[in-house]
Amino acid sequence: MTTEHCFIGVCFIPLDGSGQTFFGFSEFLTGLALMVLAWTIADVRYRFRIQVAPLPLLGMSFYVVAAIGLLTLLTDLWRAEQWLVPRGILLTPAVWQALLGGAFLLTILTWAWLGFIRPPTYGQYNAARFQQTLYRIILNGSPTELAVIADELAHSAQALVQHATNRYSLKNGERIERL
Structure with a gap:
């Protein structure tokens, strides 16, 4: 049975340390390693395409991936320590992980789109x-x-x-x- 702590109408519950995870820090590191490997062995053609994209893709990707990495690490720490989180229906721990995983996947798909499928002109x-x-x-x-x-x-x-x-x-x- 979880203990609720309510302050000014917002109730907090401890995050379940044994709850299921599907996009944690270890999955993030695995995906990041594959992304770095793909970038380092990429031909000059694909590096050129990424560098001349209409968006500053290298800089944006760095900050997005760094933020996702930090947030997944903090999420795993929060879960391991069973710290309090707001009780919510819209943003459950599974939805939070799905958002982080989706943002990471979107970053990879953007690279694939601009590097392979539709190169920038x-x-x-x-x-x-x-x-x-x-x-x-x-x-x-x-x-x-x-x-x-x-x-x-x-x-x-x-x-x-x-x-x-x-x-x-x-x-x-x-x-x-x-x-």
């Missing part, structure tokens, strides 16, 4: 990242990397031509018309 949202990444690869000068990136540029050729012929330019963050 040059556009206004990734122009700076595209330029920096392309510049770095050209400076590196590896013939195999240059051949792969040349093939990747073929996907962006139409967008590059369209943006190159644009009559407008940005100067100090303001849109100006070129003559």
Whole structure:
């Protein structure tokens, strides 16, 4: 029998230490290890695609994965110590784990979508990242990397031509018309 502690209409119960877990810290570490392994053995093509995504995917993924890791670790600690949690119907421990696992899965699926299924092309949202990444690869000068990136540029050729012929330019963050 669990003991309830109520304060100002909110009741707290100890988290069941023997309750079922399906996305805890150990599962998180396993998924993270696979994600890191996939990134380190990825071809230059897929690293290029992730780096030129319309969103700053590397930075966002780092913070999302770090937050998920911290929250799963705290959840496992909370469960092991059987500390008090608000009694709730909407956010049960299973729902909480499902949210954390879903966020982690969504991060992995986003990488898969942009890296393999629908690679990003040059556009206004990734122009700076595209330029920096392309510049770095050209400076590196590896013939195999240059051949792969040349093939990747073929996907962006139409967008590059369209943006190159644009009559407008940005100067100090303001849109100006070129003559």
